[in-house]
Amino acid sequence: MRVTQGMLSGNMLRNLSNSYNSLGKYMDQLSTGKKINRPSDDPVVAMKGMDYRTQVKQIEQFERNIGEVHNWMDNTDSALDKNQKALERLRELAVQASNGTYEEGQRANIASEVDELKEHILEIANTKVNNKYIFSGTKTDGDGGNKPYTVDENGNMNFEGNQETVNIEVSSGSKITVNIQPDEVFTEELFNDLTDFANELRQGDDAIGEYIGKLDTHINNNVDVRADLGARQNRIDLIENRVQEQAVTAKDMMSKNEDADMEKVIMNLTSQEAIHRAALSAGSRVIQPTLLDFLR
Numbered sequence: 001m002r003v004t005q006g007m008l009s010g011n012m013l014r015n016l017s018n019s020y021n022s023l024g025k026y027m028d029q030l031s032t033g034k035k036i037n038r039p040s041d042d043p044v045v046a047m048k049g050m051d052y053r054t055q056v057k058q059i060e061q062f063e064r065n066i067g068e069v070h071n072w073m074d075n076t077d078s079a080l081d082k083n084q085k086a087l088e089r090l091r092e093l094a095v096q097a098s099n100g101t102y103e104e105g106q107r108a109n110i111a112s113e114v115d116e117l118k119e120h121i122l123e124i125a126n127t128k129v130n131n132k133y134i135f136s137g138t139k140t141d142g143d144g145g146n147k148p149y150t151v152d153e154n155g156n157m158n159f160e161g162n163q164e165t166v167n168i169e170v171s172s173g174s175k176i177t178v179n180i181q182p183d184e185v186f187t188e189e190l191f192n193d194l195t196d197f198a199n200e201l202r203q204g205d206d207a208i209g210e211y212i213g214k215l216d217t218h219i220n221n222n223v224d225v226r227a228d229l230g231a232r233q234n235r236i237d238l239i240e241n242r243v244q245e246q247a248v249t250a251k252d253m254m255s256k257n258e259d260a261d262m263e264k265v266i267m268n269l270t271s272q273e274a275i276h277r278a279a280l281s282a283g284s285r286v287i288q289p290t291l292l293d294f295l296r
Helices: 005-032 043-097 104-125 188-203 206-258 262-287 291-295
Strands: 149-151 157-159 167-171 174-177
Touching: 005 262, 043 104, 043 167, 043 188, 043 206, 104 149, 104 188, 157 188, 167 206, 174 206, 188 206
Parallel strands: none
Antiparallel strands: 149 157, 167 174
8 A cells, every 4th residue: 555645644633633622632631530421421320420429419308308307306306305304393383282281371372383384385396406396296387387386274175286207218118206195294174173283273272282183194195205315316316327327438438539639630641741742743754755845
């Protein structure tokens, strides 16, 4: 085959063009830190990258959900702790008033404190976190934005929530209940007992001692609910640890799939640069000689 000047020039330009492409590829990897910058660079890496990225986004959403679970449960436990203290104080008052040595005025003072504690428990029942009533079932907006628990002037409680559970997904296919059943703690019976307790203190009834046992029942209910809540808090801690480990693994896999090996990229760029310079030098020697150069 006869080799012409045109063939040499064409080959040199094609090789220089390929060399520029390689230089551009390594420059892109060096400036972005990624193996590929478009799916056509490596479709397999691109497809795996999409899968890993989806997995990381999903895990990040689970981490945000777990934060919401902690917020809900921690506030619930705090409210129940305050309810526990209020009930224990009411029991102290029941024991105190049942010994028969208190005068009418002193019992009236105890009745006033019972009324205040009842109002305090009512406020706890209407605890609001992130603009949501946490003891109102799934009806977290209460009664159209109004408080779900109300007590009328006769001491009758009215509840406008529901008994449904609030479930939040904390890992793939796993949901955890974050609320407590409203009828387990803040019951109509509780508010009726407190109203009757205050009335009997003012009336000087000898049946005051009966309220010690009734308050013990409400205290036990509160303790049982807190114990169940604590068990769920322990479970969410275990799930959180597992999700955090999954996040580390998923990000590591995504990094190995997408991130460029910078030392290798720099070496490739340096080598390609030397090759390009050599190609330019050789090309200049091949193209420059012409017939006029020979005749001179």
